[in-house]
Amino acid sequence: MSAQRNAPILQVQNLTTSFRTDDGILTAIEDVSIDVHPGETLGIVGESGCGKSVTSKSIMRLLPTATSILSPESKIMFDELNLAHCSEKDMRSVRGARIAMIFQEPMTSLNPVFTVGWQLDEALSYHTDLSKSGRRQRSVEMLRLVEMPNPEERLDEYPHQLSGGMRQRVMIAMALCCEPEILIADEPTTALDVTIQAQILKLMEDLKTRLNTAIILITHDLGVVAQVCDHVCVMYAGRVIEKGTVREIFHTPQHPYTRALLESIPKSGRREHGKRLPTIEGVVPALNNLPPGCRFAARCSIAEDQCIHNEPDLKDHAFSGRPVRCHIPINQTTAAAGSKGQA
Numbered sequence: 001m002s003a004q005r006n007a008p009i010l011q012v013q014n015l016t017t018s019f020r021t022d023d024g025i026l027t028a029i030e031d032v033s034i035d036v037h038p039g040e041t042l043g044i045v046g047e048s049g050c051g052k053s054v055t056s057k058s059i060m061r062l063l064p065t066a067t068s069i070l071s072p073e074s075k076i077m078f079d080e081l082n083l084a085h086c087s088e089k090d091m092r093s094v095r096g097a098r099i100a101m102i103f104q105e106p107m108t109s110l111n112p113v114f115t116v117g118w119q120l121d122e123a124l125s126y127h128t129d130l131s132k133s134g135r136r137q138r139s140v141e142m143l144r145l146v147e148m149p150n151p152e153e154r155l156d157e158y159p160h161q162l163s164g165g166m167r168q169r170v171m172i173a174m175a176l177c178c179e180p181e182i183l184i185a186d187e188p189t190t191a192l193d194v195t196i197q198a199q200i201l202k203l204m205e206d207l208k209t210r211l212n213t214a215i216i217l218i219t220h221d222l223g224v225v226a227q228v229c230d231h232v233c234v235m236y237a238g239r240v241i242e243k244g245t246v247r248e249i250f251h252t253p254q255h256p257y258t259r260a261l262l263e264s265i266p267k268s269g270r271r272e273h274g275k276r277l278p279t280i281e282g283v284v285p286a287l288n289n290l291p292p293g294c295r296f297a298a299r300c301s302i303a304e305d306q307c308i309h310n311e312p313d314l315k316d317h318a319f320s321g322r323p324v325r326c327h328i329p330i331n332q333t334t335a336a337a338g339s340k341g342q343a
Contacts, residue, residue, distance in 0.1 A: 010035070014075060042231050052219075099180055116156075168200055171188075232249045238287070242325065
């Protein structure tokens, strides 16, 4: 990656999303800020329930308006438009055409009663001026682009007639058919076998290079992050706790949670016989019972009194200059995992 980076194509600032529940208003993500640059992949990682998917759906404004609340301070700046508070009409002109999303489970995301061709045609008819024959030709081209075998035949098939890998390719084709500037991929390889997972990740990398599309990759798999991401945002209990390049995060993790995640990765040739892999004891705190201090303190092996009683701010670490939310961040090099491409 060159030292000179383009200006961000998407800037998310102080994104806070809450939900109305029987227990009152619960805040799912709080003060999330990320920058997304053209032609780069940003990985958002963390355990289940940390707020990764809520972040992506908040950016796309796909959460139900009856139960979700976006704070007035939230900003999602894209081409001088604040998506957090723009009209639904403006949002529809962006969603699908300029910012597209691949959802976690293609079987439930694709409509089972319509053919693959109909669903691709729907996206193209809404966002382009192509004729019916032009849309069909474009659909075939997109399926061919995602390396779908026999694309002309697949247009007339239903989702249940396709394998999991084929359905995921259809989802990617639908997301890319209008050549969006940003692609959000929410756990795109979940439930796929290792071979298909590798093919999908390579496909996303090839498409990013070919179209200069920026990608936000939502995942809990640090191996995937090491393979395809340029920058990483680590989340825990609804908050961003650390940011950095892939090399920085994997070589010099500065939040104890990030280090614990990396230490739990199986490492070929490094495990002592009979020794168990390290684990992170405990669970992520419930949204209706968040601790007063650091949200990771109850699970942290180096927590002090200040960690239990005072929540740390996300600020630049004196050692690295990178943002980290910790009172006592790690300030020495920690070879927690291999560099990009070695995990």
